[in-house]
Amino acid sequence: xxTVTQSQPEMSVQEAETVTLSCTYDTSENNYYLFWYKQxxxxxxxxxxxxxxxxxxxxxxxxxxxNFQKAAKSFSLKISDSQLGDTAMYFCAxxxxxxxxxxxxxxxxxLRVKS
Amino acid sequence: xxxxxxxxxxxxTKRGQNVTFRCDPISEHNRLYWYRQTLGQGPEFLTYFQNxxxxxxxxxxxxxxxxxxxxxxxxxxxxxxxEQGDSxxxxxxxxxxxxxxxxGPGTRLTVL
Numbered sequence: 001x002x003t004v005t006q007s008q009p010e011m012s013v014q015e016a017e018t019v020t021l022s023c024t025y026d027t028s029e030n031n032y033y034l035f036w037y038k039q040x041x042x043x044x045x046x047x048x049x050x051x052x053x054x055x056x057x058x059x060x061x062x063x064x065x066x067n068f069q070k071a072a073k074s075f076s077l078k079i080s081d082s083q084l085g086d087t088a089m090y091f092c093a094x095x096x097x098x099x100x101x102x103x104x105x106x107x108x109x110x111l112r113v114k115s
Numbered sequence: 116x117x118x119x120x121x122x123x124x125x126x127x128t129k130r131g132q133n134v135t136f137r138c139d140p141i142s143e144h145n146r147l148y149w150y151r152q153t154l155g156q157g158p159e160f161l162t163y164f165q166n167x168x169x170x171x172x173x174x175x176x177x178x179x180x181x182x183x184x185x186x187x188x189x190x191x192x193x194x195x196x197x198e199q200g201d202s203x204x205x206x207x208x209x210x211x212x213x214x215x216x217x218x219g220p221g222t223r224l225t226v227l
Contacts, residue, residue, distance in 0.1 A: 004157075033214050045158075045206065045218035052214070091157050101213045102148060102171065105157030 002027045004092055006106035013082045014114055020067075021077045021109050023092030029053075033095045034068065034075045035103065040088040048090070051075065082113045117141060119219035121207050127225045128197055135193045136222045140209030147190050148216060149182060150206040151175065158206055164190060197226045 004025045013019035025034070036048040051059045051068050058066050063080045075094075079086055089108045095101040120139045128134050140147050145166050150158035161180070163171045166187035176182075179197075184190040194201055204223050208216040 037218075042220075043204065044220045045208075047215070047217070050214065093157070095214075101146070101210075101216075102160040102163055103150075103158070103208075103216060104160070108155075108157050 002029070002094060002104045004094055004104050004106040006092055006109050008109045009107075010110045010112070012112045012114060013079075015082055015084060017082055018078060018080045019082055019111065021079075021090055021092075021111065023075045023077070023106055025073050025075060025092070025094050027073070027094060033101075034066075035093045035095070036064070036066070036075075036077045037091045037093060037105075038086075038088045039091065039108075040085075045091070049077070079111075084113050084115060087111060087113045119207055119209050119217055121205075121219040121222050123222060124220060125223045125225075127227065129227050130197060130199060132197055133193065133195045134197060134224065135191055136205055136207075136224075138190045138192070138207030138209075138219060140189070140207070141211075141217055144209035144211050144217075145187065146210040146213075146216075147184055148208040148210075149190070149192055150208065152204040152206055152221070153202075161192075161205075194224075197224075199226050202226045 032053045034051045038046045038048045049061045065078045067076045091108045092106040093103040122137045147164040149161040152158040164184040179195045182192045204221045206221045207219045210216045
């Protein structure tokens with residue numbers, strides 16, 4: 001079974017600083033996608049960034065970037081220049097391409113950005 | 116607003132009652148997913164539609180749960196004889212391709 005583990009239940013960061021959220025996963029698939037989703041207190045899930053497993057280059061979206069280590073099955077999210085609006089629950093997820101790409105989520109990390 | 120919409124946003128019901136939730140995906144998205152999220156946890160997959168065909172159901176989806184997507188447009192999720200353990204946020208997501216899922220705001224169900 002595919003599993004996703006987020007070992008940091010809560011993280012805090014000062015505004016304008018950088019923070020890294022950790023995620024590890026386990027899969028026997030060779031081709032898959034990895035995602036980071038953000039869920040602000042309003043609870044609408046928003047896609048932050050995605051990574052294709054067969055691409056070695058780490059994905060980047062503005063202040064958000066990932067460190068994808070396929071052999072180690074690690075997929076961390078780095079947020080640069082943290083902003084108050086980044087305060088949210090962050091979920092790491094992987095998909096099962098064989099099964100309609102349903103997502104398997106980790107338990108989440110609460111990130112609090114402090115002014 | 117062209118995002119995924121869900122109705123109602125909140126539902127309070129008594130144990131044993133039936134409830135039905137609706138999801139309207141982004142127009143022309145042929146993939147539609149239902150997830151359940153309990154407090155402090157990540158969403159868990161319930162079921163998946165491609166167009167009108169329900170292609171997969173999780174073991175979490177007991178016989179009391181049923182989902183439909185007539186004509187491949189909106190979808191409904193019905194829970195019969197609700198139990199307190201059904202209290203959760205029910206999330207719908209849609210996508211046009213295999214590498215994207217856009218989530219709706221969810222329906223929060225409270226079973227008293």
